[in-house]
Amino acid sequence: xxxxxxxxxxxxxxxxxxxxxxxxxxxxxxxxxxxxxxxxxxxxxxxxxxxxxxxxxxxxxxxxxxxxxxxxxxxxxxxxxxxxxxxxxxxxxxxxxxxxxxxxxxxxxxxxxxxxxxxxxxxxxxxxxxxxxxxxxxxxxxxxxxxxxxxxxxxxxxxxxxxxxxxxxxxxxxxxxxxxxxxxxxxxxxxxxxxxxxxxxxxxxxxxxxxxxxxxxxxxxxxxxxxxxxxxxxxxxxxxxxxxxxxxxxxxxxxxxxxxxxxxxxxxxxxxxxxxxxxxxxxxxxxxxxxxxxxxxxxxxxxxxxxxxxxxxxxxxxxxxxxxxxxxxxxxxxxxxxxxxxxxxxxxxxxxxxxxxxxxxxxxxxxxxxxxxxxxxxxxxxxxxxxxxxxxxxxxxxxxxxxxxxxxxxxxxxxxxxxxxxxxxxxxxxx
Numbered sequence: 001x002x003x004x005x006x007x008x009x010x011x012x013x014x015x016x017x018x019x020x021x022x023x024x025x026x027x028x029x030x031x032x033x034x035x036x037x038x039x040x041x042x043x044x045x046x047x048x049x050x051x052x053x054x055x056x057x058x059x060x061x062x063x064x065x066x067x068x069x070x071x072x073x074x075x076x077x078x079x080x081x082x083x084x085x086x087x088x089x090x091x092x093x094x095x096x097x098x099x100x101x102x103x104x105x106x107x108x109x110x111x112x113x114x115x116x117x118x119x120x121x122x123x124x125x126x127x128x129x130x131x132x133x134x135x136x137x138x139x140x141x142x143x144x145x146x147x148x149x150x151x152x153x154x155x156x157x158x159x160x161x162x163x164x165x166x167x168x169x170x171x172x173x174x175x176x177x178x179x180x181x182x183x184x185x186x187x188x189x190x191x192x193x194x195x196x197x198x199x200x201x202x203x204x205x206x207x208x209x210x211x212x213x214x215x216x217x218x219x220x221x222x223x224x225x226x227x228x229x230x231x232x233x234x235x236x237x238x239x240x241x242x243x244x245x246x247x248x249x250x251x252x253x254x255x256x257x258x259x260x261x262x263x264x265x266x267x268x269x270x271x272x273x274x275x276x277x278x279x280x281x282x283x284x285x286x287x288x289x290x291x292x293x294x295x296x297x298x299x300x301x302x303x304x305x306x307x308x309x310x311x312x313x314x315x316x317x318x319x320x321x322x323x324x325x326x327x328x329x330x331x332x333x334x335x336x337x338x339x340x341x342x343x344x345x346x347x348x349x350x351x352x353x354x355x356x357x358x359x360x361x362x363x364x365x366x367x368x369x370x371x372x373x374x375x376x377x378x379x380x381x382x383x384x385x386x387x388x389x390x391x392x393x394x395x396x397x398x399x400x401x402x403x404x405x406x407x408x409x410x411x412x413x414x415x416x417x418x419x420x421x422x423x424x425x426x427x428x429x430x431x
Contacts, residue, residue, distance in 0.1 A: 003068060004150040009231045011155040013239055016224060018158040018304030019215045020244040021165070023103055026298050027273035029209060030252030034189050034266060036205050037196030042249075044203045048210035049241055052417050055409045056216045056376060057237040059383045062395035064225025065233070066387075070315035071219040074226070078387050085378045086219075090316045092375045093218040094332070095367040097309040098340030099360050101142065102347070104302040105134030106274060111299050114291035119282055122274045126347040135344040136337070142306045143333040146314055147326055150227050154307055161300040168297040169247065172254040175290065181260030188266050189256045204424035207417055208369070213244055215305070217376030219312045226315070233396055247301075254294070258284065273298070310336065373422045377415055384410035 006012040033041045067074040075086030109130065113120045125131065145153045176182060196202050211217065225233075255277065259266050262280035281291035310332065317328040345352040346359035354362050383392075384407065393399040396406065 003227070005227050005229060006155060007151050009236065011151070011159065012224065012228060012231065013236055014158040014162045015155050015304075015308070016221070016236070016240040017162050017243045017247075018154075018301075019220045019224065019308035020213060020240055020305075021162075021247050021301050022213075022215075022305035023100075023107065023273075023298060023302045024209070025213055025244065025248040026251040026301055027255070027277075029213065029248035030189060030255050031272050032205055032209055033249075033252060034256065036202045037193040037199075038188070039190040039192035040194045040197055041202060041206060043197065044206035045210060045245075048207040048417075049214065049245060051409065052207070052414050053210045053214045053216060054234075054237055054241050055406055056211075056380060056414055057214055057221055057241065058233050058396060058406070059392075059410055060216060060219070060221035060379060061225035061228065061233045061237060062392055063379075063383050063387060064222040065228045066391045066395050067226065069226055070223045070319045071312060072316045073319045074222060075382060076320075078382060082382050082386070085382055086316070089217070089219045089375045089378060090313050092367060092371040093220070093309050093312040094336055095339060095363065095371060096218065097306060098336050099343035099363040099367070100302070100306055100309065101138050101336070101340050102131065102135050102344045102360055104138040104142075104299065104306055105131060105136075105344070106347075107295055107299045107302050108138055109134045110274065110278065111292060111295035114278075114281065114288050114295060117288050119278055119288070119291065122271075122278075127349055129348050129350075131348050132344050135340065138303070138306070139333065139337050139340070141303060142310050143329060145303075145307045146310045146333075147329040149325060150311075154311060157307060158304055161304055165297050165300045166247070168293050168300075169250055169254065172290065172294060172297070173250055175286075176254045176257040179257045179261040179284065181262070182257040185256030185258070185260040185266070186253065188260070189252045200424065204421055207421045208373075208425065211376055211418070211421070212368070212372060213248065214241060215308065217372050217379055218309060219316075219375070219379075220308045222379070223312050223315045224308070258290075369425055370422065373418050373425065377418045377422075380410055380414040380418065384414070 006015070063074055067077045069077065071089050072083060072086035075082040106125070109120065109125060145157050147153065215221065255272065256266055258280045259276060262283040264276050264280055277294070278291060281287040281294070284290070313332045314325070314328050317323045317332060318325060323331070342352055343360035343363050352359050389399070389407070392407070393403055396403055
């Protein structure tokens with residue numbers, strides 16, 4: 001069977017942006033910037049994105065395009081013994097998606113509640129079994145998209161949702177900057193505190209955010225790369241990275257002016273999206289409309305990211321075991337929904353916990369933090385050290401000094417940074 005391909009470079013770039021831009025960009029990134037030195041935080045973040053995240057993005061794309069297949073079979077083609085490493089990456093993508101769909105369901109519920117002028121409170125919502133309903137609805141939306149294929153599903157969804165997301169985001173930025181709390185919000189968000197750059201925790205936060213935000217390590221870009229033609233990898237990966245970063249920065253220009261206008265806590269952390277912001281929307285003019293638009297934008301970001309994650313195990317099942325797309329998607333969808341069920345139940349009336357911690361929070365740490373770093377390490381080591389140098393050079397445009405510098409970063413810089421980030425993550429939890 002002939003392998004699917006993107007219909008155009010633009011289609012791939014939009015799909016790549018869709019995979020990178022997710023819930024973490026729009027509500028997690030602004031908060032991290034605000035509490036980690038404001039504008040000064042952008043220095044380690046830019047270093048993380050362009051010196052370490054971007055090379056790993058290009059490596060994933062190069063592996064995918066060179067092998068012409070998805071994660072498991074791509075790693076097997078490098079060396080037979082790396083088949084298990086490919087399985088680990090696919091498993092991480094599936095496990096992250098399991099709890100990510102739960103949060104995507106929350107976003108959908110909030111979007112509908114504001115659209116119908118009946119905003120919900122988080123405690124009331126999660127004190128019922130409604131989160132299970134929206135978890136299922138989000139999962140079905142992702143399933144239908146991936147089932148439709150690369151061009152008719154993933155690419156078509158991104159062609160509509162990414163431009164719509166940008167339009168809504170720019171509108172919300174324009175509105176927020178006219179609010180009374182705009183100056184205070186921007187000052188909290190972007191005022192540089194350069195003294196924070198001596199704090200190792202700030203650098204660990206920057207690298208952790210960069211790798212998570214760019215969707216590296218989950219096999220998404222490797223899988224997307226297997227559908228690529230002869231497009232320039234560095235240029236297209238650079239466009240995706242810049243778009244991902246700009247959307248995250250713009251999201252803060254929406255959030256903090258509204259939070260300060262409503263006189264709420266800007267350092268609300270994980271509560272920012274589902275408690276603080278909804279409260280802010282109920283206290284400002286046109287709040288219902290703005291709330292509906294914000295959560296619709298957040299749902300678009302979450303949906304495109306979730307679709308890219310589901311494609312990883314689906315493509316692996318197709319390429320490694322010969323399943324047709326529709327059957328592979330159905331099997332993977334069923335498995336993901338079962339894996340995500342404990343996370344969904346942890347924020348319902350059942351309140352499923354492990355040692356006093358909601359199962360979703362535990363899954364986020366184990367898979368969304370530790371799992372992603374380990375997966376990134378696997379990609380950088382297997383691709384950088386064991387894939388043929390000639391094959392990589394053929395994909396990245398030769399073996400001149402620029403490419404040699406790139407290979408040095410992949411072999412030494414990226415694994416070292418990922419190890420430091422991994423150790424730092426353990427210490428932060430232990431602390």
